[in-house]
Structure formats: C-alpha cells, structure tokens
Amino acid sequence: MASYIGSATSRIDGRAKVTGEARYAGEFNVPGLVHGYVVESAIPKGRVVGIDTSGALEVDGVIDVLTHRNRPPMADNDDAYKDEVATEKGSPYRPLYDDRILFGGQPLALVLAEDWESARVAASRVRIEYQKEPHVTDLHAQRDTAFAINTPEKPRGDAAKAFASAAVRHAAEYFIPTEHHNPMELFASTAIWDDGRLTVYDKTQGVQNVQQYLCGVFKMKPDAVRVMSPYMGGGFGAGLRPQYQVVLAVLGARALKRPVRVMLTRAQMYALGYRPATIERLALGANSGGTLDAMTHEAIAVTSQFEEFARNDVGWGNLLYKSPNAKFEHKLVKLDVPTSCDMRAPGAATGVYALECAMDELAVALKTDPVQLRLQCYSDRNQGEDIPYTSKQLRECYRQGAAAFGWDKRKAEPRSMRDGSELVGWGMASGVWEALQMPATVRIVLTANGHAEVATAASDIGTGTYTIMAQVAADMLGLPIDNISVKLGDSTLPQCPLEGGSWIASSVCNAIANTARAVRGDLLKLAKGMKDSPLADASVDEVALMDGKIVSKRDASRAVPIASAMHSGNAERITREEANKVAEDKSHARNVHSAVFAEVKVDEELGVIRVTRVVNAVAAGRILNLKTAHSQVMGGVVWGIGMALHEETLFDHRFGRVMNANIAEYHVPVNADVHDIEVIFVEEPDEIVNPLGIKGLGEIGIVGVAAAIANAVYHATGKRVRDLPITLDKVVQFN
Amino acid sequence: MTPFQYARANDVADAIKQIATDPSAKFIAGGTNLIDLIKYDVEGPTRLIDISHLPLRSVEPTSAGGVLIGAMVPNTDLAYHPMIEQRYPLLARAIMSGASQQLRNMASTGGNLVQRTRCFYFYDTTTPCNKREPGSGCSAIDGVNRINAILGTSEACIATHPSDMCVALAALEATVHVAGPAGTRTIALADFHRLPGNTPQRDTNLEPDEIITAIELPPQGFSANYSYLKIRDRLSYAFALVSVAAALELDGDTIKDARLALGGVAHKPWRSSAAETVLRGERANASAFARAADILLHGAKGYGHNNFKIGLARRAIMRTLAQAARGTPQSNSDKKIR
Structure with a gap:
C-alpha cells in the first residue's frame, strides 16, 4: 500500500521556497508597519543608571524609544516567563524588564521608527550610562565553582576501583567550545495589535509554545493571541524557546497600537542561546x-x-x-x-x-x-x-x-x-x-472532490515536515499526493509539540494514521449506507483507502469510490481530529x-x-x-x-x-x-x-x-x- | 549608523573636486568593505561619492611593456582577463583566493587596496582600538589575536592588511597611479601601505583628497615560475592566517630573480629585498628557501594566540617557493597543497 512512504518525494513546499512565495516571519508586510531596532548592552554585567534617548528621538521617522522605564506593563513573576522548554530551576530572562544587565548584548532599548534604516541610525544615538559589576565568562577560569546537578544515570558497581585495577586504562579531558546555531534566517517577529487581539508572525520551532508564553508575559487570554510561523529558515534548537525579539515586537505594538516588526542582526543573534562550552x-x-x-x-x-x-x-x-x-x-x-x-x-x-x-x-x-x-x-x-x-x-x-x-x-x-x-x-x-514521541493531534478535512487538508500546529523548520505529512496522509487516505494540502505553523491549529528532539515525524505521522483511520471509519459508514453496498459486512480494519476508493482488504473487487460514498450520504466533507498514542511502556x-x-x-x-x-x-x-x-x-x-x-x-x-x-x-x-x-x-x-x-x-x-x-x-x-x-x-x- | 548623502562623480576631475569640498565624504566603489564599516559604526561618512561609474575599467598594455589596470575593474574581471591570466597568473591566483565570487564581482581593483583590517576589535566599537579611535589603546595585543600581525607591529597596533591581491601586487612591484588636486603621481606598491607606528589610523599614504586611478604592472610577470599559497582556518572564504606570493626567474635550477611577499602577517604586504637578494644566484632548493624565509621573518614576534604564525609562515614560504620552482603553482580548485 505504501506508495509514497519511503519514496524520494521532492519537497511539496520547494516551489514556494524557490519562488519566494513562501513568507518568513520578517516578510509579512502590513499597512502602517513600524520597524524596531534593538540597542544592546555594551557590558556583560551591571545596571543601567541612565538612558538618554533624546538624540535618537530627533532622528526623522523615529516614533518612540522603549526602555525598561517606559515600556508597557509585563508580568512580574517567573512562572509567566516559563515556556515549555524553560529550565526547571531559575528565573527566565525578562526582556526590557528592569535595569539589571545579565549578559553582553542584552537588549536595553527598542527604537521604533517608520523604516528600518531610521531605526538603525537612531539606535546608534541612544546613550546608555552603566554601573559596571565584575563579570565572569571563562569556563576554565570558573571551573572550581562547578556544582553537580541530578542526572538520571545512576552509578553501577564501583567505577573508580574497577578503573584502578583495570588492565588497560584511558583517562582524558575533552573540550567543546561555545558554538552558535547561525541559522540562515535572522530571528524576526512581526506583531499586529488589533483592539486587544494580537497576531504574531514569529521565527519559532513552536507556535503554541510562543502563544502560551506571550499570554503569560502579557496577561492575555489564549483566544486573543495567535502565533504563526509557516516557514522557517533553519532553527537547529535556537527557535525552541521564545526569543527576546518576539517580546520586544509585542511591547512595541502595544505601546504604539500599530504593527511592529523587530528583526535581529546577525551580530545580535550571538546574544541568544548557544551550545554550551x-x-x-x-x-x-x-x-x-x-x-x-x-x-x-x-x-x-x-x-x-x-x-x-x-x-x-x-x-x-x-x-x-x-x-x-x-x-x-x-x-x-x-x-x-x-x-x-x-x-x-x-x-x-x-x-x-x-x-x-x-x-x-x-x-x-x-x-x-x-x-x-x-x-x-x-x-x-x-x-x-x-x-x-x-x-x-x-x-x-x-x-x-x-x-x-x-x-x-x-x-x-x-x-x-x-x-x-x-x-x-x-x-x-x-x-x-x-x-x-510526543502527544500531537492532527485534523484531516476530506472533501467529496477527493482533496484532503491535513493540519497541526507543528513547525517545519526546513527538515521536510510538510512533505512527509503529505506522503503519509496520501497513503493513508488512498489519494494522490497532489490532492493533499498541509497546514502547519499556526497556533490555532490542533495541538502539536515543539519541533525538536527528532520527535515530530513519529508524533505527527502516527497521529495522521489515527486520524485517517477515523476518516476511514466515517467513509465506511457512508459506504455501508449505500444500496447493495459491497462493503455491507466489512469492519474498519478490514478495509483500506486506495486509489480514491474504500476497498476490502480480503477482496479487492469489493470497493466503493470515496466520492460515491460521500455523495450518497450527502457528506460534503468529513472532518476528524485524533491524536497519536504515546506509549507509557x-x-x-x-x-x-x-x-x-x-x-x-x-x-x-x-x-x-x-x-x-x-x-x-x-x-x-x-x-x-x-x-x-x-x-x-x-x-x-x-x-x-x-x-x-x-x-x-x-x-x-x-x-x-x-x-x-x-x-x-x-x-x-x-x-x-x-x-x-x-x-x-x-x-x-x-x-x-x-x-x-x-x-x-x-x-x-x-x-x-x-x-x-x-x-x-x-x-x-x-x-x-x-x-x-x-x-x-x-x-x-x-x- | 550615520545617515549619508549620495552623489555620483562623472569623471576623475569631478571626483577630486567633490571630495575636496567635504572632508567627511568618502569614495564608494564596490562597497564590499565600506558598507559593512558604516553598518558597524566604524566609519561614518556623511557623504558617499560614487566612483563606480568612472571610465577606469580598462586593462591595457603599456608602452613600457607592462599593463595598466583601471581602478574600477572588478576583481573578477581582472582575475579572468586573458592578459592577466597569461602574463601575471600570480595576480590572478591571488585574487581568486580572496573573498567569495559575489564579493569579487562587486569589489574594485582600487578598493581592494584600501580595504581595512579585519581585526576583531576594530569592528567592535565598545572596545578600545587605536586604529578606530586613536589613543584609546590596542585591545588585540593582550586579546584574541589569532588573526593578528607578527611583523612590523607597534605597541599601538597589531592589525593586518587583509588583501590577497595586494600581496601579489607587492611581489610584482606594481605602481599605484593616483590623482589629486595637485595633479597625478605614482606610488610604488611597497610604499602605498604603511606600518602602524604611532598612527595606526592611517592605513595608506594616499591623501584623503586623492583617488586611485590605476595600477601599473611592470613587464616581468614571472608567468613560468610562481605560486600563491593561502593558509587559512577553512579552505575557502576566510582571511589568510598566512599567505605567500612567490615568483622566480630561473636559469636551469639557478635563481636569476626572485620575489617574495607575505599576507596576513603585517599591516602591509610584507617584503624584504634582502630575502630576495639571498636567493639570487642560488640553486632553487630547500636550504636556499630556508635562508630566504629566515631573513623575511627576521624580527617576527607573536602575541599569544598568533605565535604559531611565525613557524607556519616559514614553512609556507618554503613550500610556495618549491611550488614556484617546480612550475606547479597552488591550485585554487584543488585545495591540496602539493
């Protein structure tokens, strides 16, 4: 049956990507868009004792400069800033929250202007006065301060003793320096504020994670915030946690009541996460x-x-x-x-x-x-x-x-x-x-014309999620792959975890299989309702969907076209939403x-x-x-x-x-x-x-x-x- | 970033006139370096005078038997020009080992000469740098200096000149033609770039109101025995840790004439007439090459991360001279160093 699964199918989104039709977080243009440019900290640790924005505000086209002093309100408790992948211990970083400087390159101000270049020019005229504090950034120099954390791996026997008496021994230290992800696409967010409702185009590996995070940070109701990330130019883990530019974009949009885009520069991205030394x-x-x-x-x-x-x-x-x-x-x-x-x-x-x-x-x-x-x-x-x-x-x-x-x-x-x-x-x-495997839900909408839309809130970070989902759905629904459309990267779609840990393919595809089975069950019911149905005594697991038909696995001659079954039952569409089963085993x-x-x-x-x-x-x-x-x-x-x-x-x-x-x-x-x-x-x-x-x-x-x-x-x-x-x-x- | 006005120069005289009226103006040609520097707030010209349309795009033979290269000839066009490929392949190879295809397409011959250092601290405006802000101090001397200079340094600056093209031009003894309010003059390439001394803010001896109009190559192109070897931290699109331009004129295996220049090690392409003199009349062999290397590297000093460059340069010189002597120049497509 599997004609698409396992094949070398070309990316279904390939054409959209090479023609530029695919739009990324920093490419959604809306009327009245304001451009934000980030002013970063020049020091790694200390406090901001003064920010002079007057020079920046004099630049033509500049609308405002947000700092921790004049920003719109934000939550004041750690829990509000804890996203799905936040660390168990600690206080998540709060962008533009107060005068404390925790790392070099930390955003300290957001210049908002009618165009990107004016914002950039103005950003270089923001004067910040610092109170420096001693800092440490060298792992080797701070090695003595290392503290142990719990690891799930329990000791066995006595490794030290066994090592001491081993016939052949090897012991050595290895070192991996700090590395940065450097995805091709720069981190960007476009936030659209519309009378208490927020729509955000964000570069993220998890739209629902960002949606939930923004609800916490800005104390908003879930149905008032929608986050979208239809395409991503590389994530590699950098886009798992909500990055600071999304908070800044929303702050700007709330302050100005206008749509705001914040796009980071390549250099600014070195103040995001990294592979730890x-x-x-x-x-x-x-x-x-x-x-x-x-x-x-x-x-x-x-x-x-x-x-x-x-x-x-x-x-x-x-x-x-x-x-x-x-x-x-x-x-x-x-x-x-x-x-x-x-x-x-x-x-x-x-x-x-x-x-x-x-x-x-x-x-x-x-x-x-x-x-x-x-x-x-x-x-x-x-x-x-x-x-x-x-x-x-x-x-x-x-x-x-x-x-x-x-x-x-x-x-x-x-x-x-x-x-x-x-x-x-x-x-x-x-x-x-x-x-x-993580819990994921997939919605399939099958229409009588033999087309199906497959949707979940996953992100395709460039790995081919759109394509494998279409392949699996095409096989499970017995339809040509061209008849399948896949919708991803929208927080209003059925629940899906972050794209990370290599779990999206297994989670989403098994959910597709379950949803397709439910669709098959609905189709079989319709087929059974037909006069002289050849599938009258078949159960859902005894039939398959193949070549646009519901077919008995025992006897391929017993088949009903999907379209006929739907027409006979007056069903214009079948909509089903099912999750995968994540083994507790x-x-x-x-x-x-x-x-x-x-x-x-x-x-x-x-x-x-x-x-x-x-x-x-x-x-x-x-x-x-x-x-x-x-x-x-x-x-x-x-x-x-x-x-x-x-x-x-x-x-x-x-x-x-x-x-x-x-x-x-x-x-x-x-x-x-x-x-x-x-x-x-x-x-x-x-x-x-x-x-x-x-x-x-x-x-x-x-x-x-x-x-x-x-x-x-x-x-x-x-x-x-x-x-x-x-x-x-x-x-x-x-x- | 500083906002700037944009103006186009119609001819060389117009360019000179325009720059004279505005001391904070700068010429822009390909812009492959200047635009970055503006974005990084390292340079802040209030006026850009676009010279990319000036009629300085020809590569022509001179009556003296050499070649005159217009300052606006793109690096790519120069590297692929039949006259350069055939008569001055050392220059073609050096150009092709720099930057990327896209950058070489944009970059001009004149602009290549005046590109600025890649020292990390020069680009980071939060750190002291004497080249960017005279008197503020040199952060590289005790800092991250893997890419910095080992020769001709001063306490004020250990930056390197990043060009590959200029290393070959130095070896070929090119001449820079410039024009200014007082008329035209020529500067030997060896005298064009400066050592940092106490004025590292000045990269070259070009006056602020002067414009480069052409580069002249003398007749001798060393097209039979040459090589350009660039050693870097990845195999393409990286600045040189050390690069070597070597050119020999051989009579059998006896060296009649020799040219040797280093890139990535100093504030200018590094040459020593003594190192070349010691090769003349010698057999082209390892011991002669070693003597030349030792002379060329005399006084080299490391600053911590870049100590290895001294030994690397010595071996790279010997290898490049051997490639040149064999007539098997380093290939840019095959990164194997033979």
Whole structure:
C-alpha cells in the first residue's frame, strides 16, 4: 500500500521556497508597519543608571524609544516567563524588564521608527550610562565553582576501583567550545495589535509554545493571541524557546497600537542561546580481553547566572557499551552570559564526541581495531535501565558503513597511510540519539472532490515536515499526493509539540494514521449506507483507502469510490481530529544509532586538514522520505565537519564579549571543506517503537561525526587533539 | 549608523573636486568593505561619492611593456582577463583566493587596496582600538589575536592588511597611479601601505583628497615560475592566517630573480629585498628557501594566540617557493597543497 512512504518525494513546499512565495516571519508586510531596532548592552554585567534617548528621538521617522522605564506593563513573576522548554530551576530572562544587565548584548532599548534604516541610525544615538559589576565568562577560569546537578544515570558497581585495577586504562579531558546555531534566517517577529487581539508572525520551532508564553508575559487570554510561523529558515534548537525579539515586537505594538516588526542582526543573534562550552572527562578501564570494566563520564558545562540549562552529555555510554562499573556526573558553571540552549543533538553532539574519542584512545591502548572494540563492548540492552531496545541495528551500521568505506584496508599504525605530501587518516565513531514521541493531534478535512487538508500546529523548520505529512496522509487516505494540502505553523491549529528532539515525524505521522483511520471509519459508514453496498459486512480494519476508493482488504473487487460514498450520504466533507498514542511502556529503550567513518588528509608540514570522505550509516527505523532524510543526515555530517574543524565562539573575557559575532569570522564549513558524503540507511523494521515504526532523524546525523574526524586526524598524524576545533596549529608544532 | 548623502562623480576631475569640498565624504566603489564599516559604526561618512561609474575599467598594455589596470575593474574581471591570466597568473591566483565570487564581482581593483583590517576589535566599537579611535589603546595585543600581525607591529597596533591581491601586487612591484588636486603621481606598491607606528589610523599614504586611478604592472610577470599559497582556518572564504606570493626567474635550477611577499602577517604586504637578494644566484632548493624565509621573518614576534604564525609562515614560504620552482603553482580548485 505504501506508495509514497519511503519514496524520494521532492519537497511539496520547494516551489514556494524557490519562488519566494513562501513568507518568513520578517516578510509579512502590513499597512502602517513600524520597524524596531534593538540597542544592546555594551557590558556583560551591571545596571543601567541612565538612558538618554533624546538624540535618537530627533532622528526623522523615529516614533518612540522603549526602555525598561517606559515600556508597557509585563508580568512580574517567573512562572509567566516559563515556556515549555524553560529550565526547571531559575528565573527566565525578562526582556526590557528592569535595569539589571545579565549578559553582553542584552537588549536595553527598542527604537521604533517608520523604516528600518531610521531605526538603525537612531539606535546608534541612544546613550546608555552603566554601573559596571565584575563579570565572569571563562569556563576554565570558573571551573572550581562547578556544582553537580541530578542526572538520571545512576552509578553501577564501583567505577573508580574497577578503573584502578583495570588492565588497560584511558583517562582524558575533552573540550567543546561555545558554538552558535547561525541559522540562515535572522530571528524576526512581526506583531499586529488589533483592539486587544494580537497576531504574531514569529521565527519559532513552536507556535503554541510562543502563544502560551506571550499570554503569560502579557496577561492575555489564549483566544486573543495567535502565533504563526509557516516557514522557517533553519532553527537547529535556537527557535525552541521564545526569543527576546518576539517580546520586544509585542511591547512595541502595544505601546504604539500599530504593527511592529523587530528583526535581529546577525551580530545580535550571538546574544541568544548557544551550545554550551563543555569540559568532558572520560575514564575507561578495560580488561586484557578488550571489554570494559569501568566507565566514568563527567561533564562540566556552561549555563547562565539565572537559569540551569543542562542536557544529557554523560549517559550515552550506557546505551552503547557494556560495563559492570559505571559512574556519571554532570556539573554546571554559571557565567555572565545568556542561558545556553538546545543545539542539534544537545548533549549527544558533545558527550558522544568525547566518549567516542575516548573509545578510540582505548582501542589504541588495547591495540585493537576501533570497530572491533565497539563490537566487543556492544550492548544489546540499555545498561542503565537494563532493558532491551525496540530495535537496534547498530551492528549492521558498523558492518555496512565499514564495507562502504573500505575500512578493512586501514593500516592500524598512525602516520602509516600517505598521499604525497599529505598524511591520510581513517577514523570512526558511533552515534546514538533518542527515538521519542510526543502527544500531537492532527485534523484531516476530506472533501467529496477527493482533496484532503491535513493540519497541526507543528513547525517545519526546513527538515521536510510538510512533505512527509503529505506522503503519509496520501497513503493513508488512498489519494494522490497532489490532492493533499498541509497546514502547519499556526497556533490555532490542533495541538502539536515543539519541533525538536527528532520527535515530530513519529508524533505527527502516527497521529495522521489515527486520524485517517477515523476518516476511514466515517467513509465506511457512508459506504455501508449505500444500496447493495459491497462493503455491507466489512469492519474498519478490514478495509483500506486506495486509489480514491474504500476497498476490502480480503477482496479487492469489493470497493466503493470515496466520492460515491460521500455523495450518497450527502457528506460534503468529513472532518476528524485524533491524536497519536504515546506509549507509557517503559519495557524497551527507544534509540536511533549510527556508525560514522571519516577520511582526512593532513598536510604533514602545514597542518592543513581536508575531510575527503565521510560515510554515515544510520539505523533510524522507517525512513519516510529518502530524499529529505538523506539531506537531513548529510547536513548533520557537514555540521559535524564544522564542529570538528571550524566552529568556535571566541570570547574576550576581559570585556565579556563575543569577538567573532558574524559569519565571516565564526567559521562554518564552506563548499571547499565538504567532499564526498555517503549516507546509508540500514533497514530497521520496528513494530514496538510506534505503529508506523518511525524513529526520527533530526539529530542523529551530527552525532559521532566530530569524533570520527578527530580520530581520523589522530590516525593521520599521531597527534591527539582533544579540544575542538582542531585547527592546524593544534596538529603541528610550528615553533 | 550615520545617515549619508549620495552623489555620483562623472569623471576623475569631478571626483577630486567633490571630495575636496567635504572632508567627511568618502569614495564608494564596490562597497564590499565600506558598507559593512558604516553598518558597524566604524566609519561614518556623511557623504558617499560614487566612483563606480568612472571610465577606469580598462586593462591595457603599456608602452613600457607592462599593463595598466583601471581602478574600477572588478576583481573578477581582472582575475579572468586573458592578459592577466597569461602574463601575471600570480595576480590572478591571488585574487581568486580572496573573498567569495559575489564579493569579487562587486569589489574594485582600487578598493581592494584600501580595504581595512579585519581585526576583531576594530569592528567592535565598545572596545578600545587605536586604529578606530586613536589613543584609546590596542585591545588585540593582550586579546584574541589569532588573526593578528607578527611583523612590523607597534605597541599601538597589531592589525593586518587583509588583501590577497595586494600581496601579489607587492611581489610584482606594481605602481599605484593616483590623482589629486595637485595633479597625478605614482606610488610604488611597497610604499602605498604603511606600518602602524604611532598612527595606526592611517592605513595608506594616499591623501584623503586623492583617488586611485590605476595600477601599473611592470613587464616581468614571472608567468613560468610562481605560486600563491593561502593558509587559512577553512579552505575557502576566510582571511589568510598566512599567505605567500612567490615568483622566480630561473636559469636551469639557478635563481636569476626572485620575489617574495607575505599576507596576513603585517599591516602591509610584507617584503624584504634582502630575502630576495639571498636567493639570487642560488640553486632553487630547500636550504636556499630556508635562508630566504629566515631573513623575511627576521624580527617576527607573536602575541599569544598568533605565535604559531611565525613557524607556519616559514614553512609556507618554503613550500610556495618549491611550488614556484617546480612550475606547479597552488591550485585554487584543488585545495591540496602539493
């Protein structure tokens, strides 16, 4: 039956995007639109003792300058500012709330003008007087202040003792610097105030999250606030929490009673969330046979002074490797910076990087092939919970990935492979992420002309959600995909969680299946009501919708066209709304896995690194769309190259400021840095994880990539670089 | 940002006249650097005089056997010009290793010479910077200085000149033609950019009321034995950590003439006649290249994050000279360094 599911269907929104018909949060023009420009704090900590806006107000076209002193009223309690993904502990940042400065780049004023350039000019004429306070922005310098937080991973046995008596030991620290998301689309919000009702176009991964947040911050009733985000030019986690520009846009709109747009500049986006700089310490002890006896993983990560953000960095070893003794610890250091946040595969991108580099070092110490070591330590059960997986084809990922890469031709000795002036290195790593499902509701409206509209409040952040939803709906309703329209990104649509954690595909598609089943039931009822109905004695599970017909699964000749059934019952449309069923079942672990193989070529004298080949073999349940899935994983690999070699937010700790707040100096890979990337999807049927066997693909593509490259650099050069990014001066000793 | 008026100059004389009447005016050609600087509040001209339409777009042979390049020739057009590709491939390669295709399409030859440093602190108006605000101090000396200079620095400034094109022009001994109220004059490229000294706010010896009209290349283009090698933190679209322009005239394997210039290491393209002299008459081999490198890097000083540049530059010089001697210049499409 599945003719669309699993196929390489092109994006149904592709045409709208390439023609410019697709509009983004900063592109909704309304009559009388006012443009806001943000004035940021020049210092990272202290108080505002004076703001002189007179110079700004003199600029032609400027309407007003909002500060904490003259802004419209906002809620004064923390709960009002807690969105769906706010940290459990702490006080969420309140934009333009009071005179306190909590981080560099914090918005302190909003210039409102008739046009963008006037607002920008005026912003440079706002004079702010500060009372500075001592600040801290350096994780390494503040390391002693780290405090432990609760992690779900419980210790087993005595890891320290087992490590001490292990035949082969490896212990080391790894470091990942602060990284920023840098989505192509700038953060923007357009707020339209209309007599007590608020409509907001926002760049967000969760329209209902923003809607609920704005209701709290501005004490508004839910039906008075509508948030829309039909398209998004990249989110990567930066758009999970409501960002400050949406509050500023609404403040402006309320103050002026006019529509207001606030669009951030690239530089201003470096004062939003980020992947926290993290120190990871691994201690692995193995017996002489090459299996793990002891595994200790500790992380120290950055958060703000006012919230405690943390993700699972340290628990991934429990999912990959057997070890009778294990200990996990996650610590935080509070700095005078914005709160860190989710960024693609939060916790795993960093934690698995360290774990998989440590495993590589252990393999070297054991004189064992890195793939072989992983197979020796392979765990068929989640070690922490001691439960099996719904499915785990990681062995097959290793096998297929290694075969495609040609791993068997690898010479074990570092510096043993060469291509002219370049040293060649082959490295590998495992990847792991969660296969989550969240409650979601989908509405289907089927009309008698054979068209269906499928709607939920999800956001398509560029991953292809529109397309996979249309594919699943087309198959479930037995209609051509061109007859399906998908509506997303509107808070008034049926409930849907944030687009994050790789859970949207499984959540929404299973909800579509349930809703389609309800539609099928309605159609069957109508068909049964027809004279001499060939489906008179059929039950809903005995029929399917195919080729525009309701068809008996037992006897395909017994069928009723959908249109006939609806006409006979005088039904112009069938509207159904159902949710997915999120399993409470804790008897199985739900994860996706990957094996990443990388080839680097390193100029022996100059240290210049080229990543010439990457193979990423992924087992992630049912793949809904080979084309978008391939792009998704390929994008993850590219980002992994950046994480390994390029990305680093540079701070000058004296000033507490980001010094490379632009995409010329904050390096991400360009085409020249990216060569052959092969993506393999390993078959992984899974009837336990959810009815459609979907596991999600958003995060897994990046996990393990930086480790595979770092391990390849070691294999090429014999030099182990443990702090990212691996720049040429870390590989070669020049002086 | 400061609002500005816009005016178009009709010819060179008109441009000179317009700039003379308004000391806070600036010329704009491609705008690939100036517009950024205006947005960042680093520059605040109240008047932009658009010189992009001036009739300075030709690339023509000179009677002396060289080539005269109009100041408004876009970087892309220059790099792909048959005369440049054939006779001065070092210049073509250097241009193509800079910026991105879109930027090269917009950027002019004259503008490339007067682009300003990429020092992080120059762009961040909340931090002290002597180049941006004389007397305020240099934040880079004790700050994030991975991209900063190791040669010709002063206590006031350790910024680098970011151009690739100028490194090749320095090696080729180009001459800058300028025009001003007092008439025209020429400046050797070596004398065009300044060292920071106590006046880092002045990047060049061009007077504020002067305009660049052309770049002249001498006849010798070193088209047989040359290479431009740019080392950076990613393989394209990044400024040089170190770049090397090397050009040799060989007689067998004996060096008759040599040119050597560095980018990414100083406030100007870095050359030393002594380093070139030591190569002349020598066999083109590693020991000769090492001697030249040592002379060219004499007095180099690191400031912490950029210490590695000294050793990197030495190896890059040797590699580039070897590429030039072999007649196998560094390719821009294949990033492998042979």
